[in-house]
Amino acid sequence: MTKPEDQLEIGNKIFQSRLFIGTGKYSDNETMVGAIRASETAMVTVAVRRVDLDRTKDEGILFHLDPDEFFLLPNTAGCYNVKDALRYANLARAAGFSEWLKLEVIGDESTLLPDTQATIEAAKILVADGFKVMAYTNDDLITALRLEDVGCVAVMPLASPIGSGLGMVNPYFIREIKRRCEVPIIVDAGVGLASHACITMEQGVDGVLMNTAIALAEDPVMMANAMRLAIKAGRYSYLSGGMQAREIAVPSSPAKGMLD
């Protein structure tokens, strides 16, 4: 149940879920679809790659995912410069589903951290060209503000490196990004467990995008369920205005009325 007043809106589109799911790394397509359904996600990411001409049938993800049922967010994963990111973005748009894009421009192969300067530059060009850009970035406030300035519909700082499963390493900066940006903040990458997803949502961010955490769980469908619940739990925990932690015990039962 999502309260109507707590709907997520990105780029004038309402999303019924705050959990976004990647479609990579699943052992098989049936499990992937099962996990996506269990997650009740409102948007799934896909990548753009060459058709494998040696085994063409049944390979593309659209054989398994109905674009009418699942809103597709193509990414520019694997791109290391502005030119490649623009090329992949245009190929993705030419597929004919939408102008939405998850922009990634990677700056380092070992950490997969973003090239923030190239990301901002690419975002500026793509927004001017009519794309709705959701930009993957690091947990740097200034980059997040610049991405918002150039017109991204959402800013997507990482919780920790892509595929690491380390969870949120820098909650302070994620909170600061959320406080300072007006566009939705979707934490993208690094979540490994449902507890991480919950803690991430408790920072007040608008949503979480994850892939490996679900795809590489022993039971991806069960993990997708766990993530769905964790995202809701974290969201409600944040909205409820939790108590201030204090390093002192305070009894929950009245001191008054004890027997002599």
Place this chain on the structure above:
Amino acid sequence: MASESDKIQAKVNGENRGISKGLSIFKFLESLDLNPLLVVVELNAVIISRERFSEIEICEGDQVELVHFVGGG
């Protein structure tokens, strides 16, 4: 039986390939058993809209990229 002279050489997804002379993109995709609605075609670094698949022929030395959506994060 098509002779070698009926074929042109093009680079498709990075690999050299002999293709029948005069083959449109649409017919080429058909020959590969690919659904034109699910494939995006880039010809010499220019994206070709689906409406033009039937009218554009693949020529000698062309660089053809056939891409589609796959699983990704």
